[in-house]
Amino acid sequence: MSGTANQLAAQLFDCRDAYMSVLEEMAAADMRVCAVANDSLSSAKLKNFKTKFPERFVNVGIAEQNMVGVGAGLANGGMVPYVCGASCFLTARAMEQVKVDLAYTRANVKLCAMSPGMAYGQLGPTHHSIEDLAWMRVLPNLAVVVPADSIETAAVMRYSLIHEGPMFLRIGRTPAPSVHDDSYEFKLGKAVKLRDGRDVTLIANGLLVSKALDAAQALEARGVSARVLNMSTIKPLDREAIVDAARDTHGIVTAEEALATGGLGGAVAEIVAHEHPTRMRMLGVPDTFAPTGTAEFLLEHFGLTAAGIESAAIDLLRKEGR
């Protein structure tokens, strides 16, 4: 697990492929594994699953409230359902079911939130899911994980089957480079230090992790030593890694493909404010609905790039008088 892995990995991977192949592998090995879909079999990559395990595949149609409730019922009946749908609908449409039927009930249901963030680009804000992290992470009992690459996606999927309780897994659609190698082991609630540094800490998740690594490299060229943490678990949060970052370096930059408030940045800020106040920059989508554009364009538009992270770090250090 080193920062250089990023530079070596020119190839991009769709995290959905990893999610799909592990889901099928687990279903083959464990009769409790089943899948629930809301019509969109191809976006959720469930066509093969349906063919291989027709008895353990449920398509509720376009009905997200029902989909989440059905997941809770399947869990009550001893199954381990993977409830898969576009993150925008799975969260907003079924918020009360996620709160009550899953989180409050502690139902053993895994939500696979597909195509999150601004992956649906030009389809517009109705199909963007930038609020999901803020909404999900405030729910007690619900683990919230945002894998950074397909290796981590596969590891998180395998972990989810042994985790007793509800999980929200944000499965990226935008192809991402690998930031982990095959020896990677996922630990819930543990950030991964991909690169150490003493001047500033870059904390990211999902698609922004590889960009944070690129930013750290660019900063190094400018004589700035940046620590990079992949904080894939937003809940439960790795308090220790955050406090260490606040103590060891001169500030923290967070970066996520979500609203700048309420998600990863907000979660980190809460710990920092309690434990070790330090200056922060929180990169994400500002308090606005995105304009029209591809996912790539929108990330660029909102400065969710290596250059954006780099300049936020420089700006932060300048404010610190460094």
Next chain:
Amino acid sequence: MSELPLEMPAAAAERADWLHRKANWIRLSAMTMNHRAGLGHTGGDLSSADMLATLYLGGVLRVDPAEPHWPARDRFILSKGHGAAAFYSTLAARGFFPAERLRTYMEPLSMLNGHPDRNKLPGVEANTGPLGHGLPIAVGAALAARMRHEPWRVFVMTGDGELQEGSNWEAAMTAQHYGLDNLTVIVDRNRIQQGDFTENTIRMEPLAARFAAFGFAVEEIDGHDTGALLERFTHLPLEVGKPSCVIARTVKGKGVSFAENQPAWHHGVPTAEQLAAATQELDVEVGW
């Protein structure tokens, strides 16, 4: 007031009366809880009591209070979670916990929350309260039984006003598509919701035709005739290959004259005098 036999009598003619008297105990127990707590939903507690008694005490549900999470148990989900006092009283009567615990209803840190919590109280299958949640969960459980090739069944009781929540009809479509004949929806059709009569609020009729159109086998039944309820609940599904819907015609506030058919008693709470009057009318003793 004579002593009730502990077990349901063998003779069919006596069973109905025995269940009716058990239901009256549930009614008075629920009213007592609501009175003590100063909160509750008396009207719906009273309308559902005969069905709860029949399901839990009439030998319909295969459940085991000694092993509440027995994997092969039948599932009963009270979707109208506000009927908690009647439900808790029923669970206590079935032996899931001592009836004395009903005294703690809604007290600080009690297991008996205002709406059911399965992580606190044995016998509760789903955390309900917000309406329109029970049927989707029941559909999921029925699908689980099918996936596992297991014979247990799922019962869900909804309110009638509750069926205004669209999630029920999403679930109904799934139930019919998958032909879930291990699922029975019982509608407590007391015709009153919080604010008014259902038909003055958002018309529910023709309710049976609606469920039939959604692919259910439907039967309307007197929700207070414990003999008829027992006969029906022990002969399910209504039709092989289809989910069953039993629309139980009930009276909100049933059994207590001043509470019957009054929208204000949706969450009406009895005073000490009203509780004494109810005790007379129901002709039972709470005993806890």
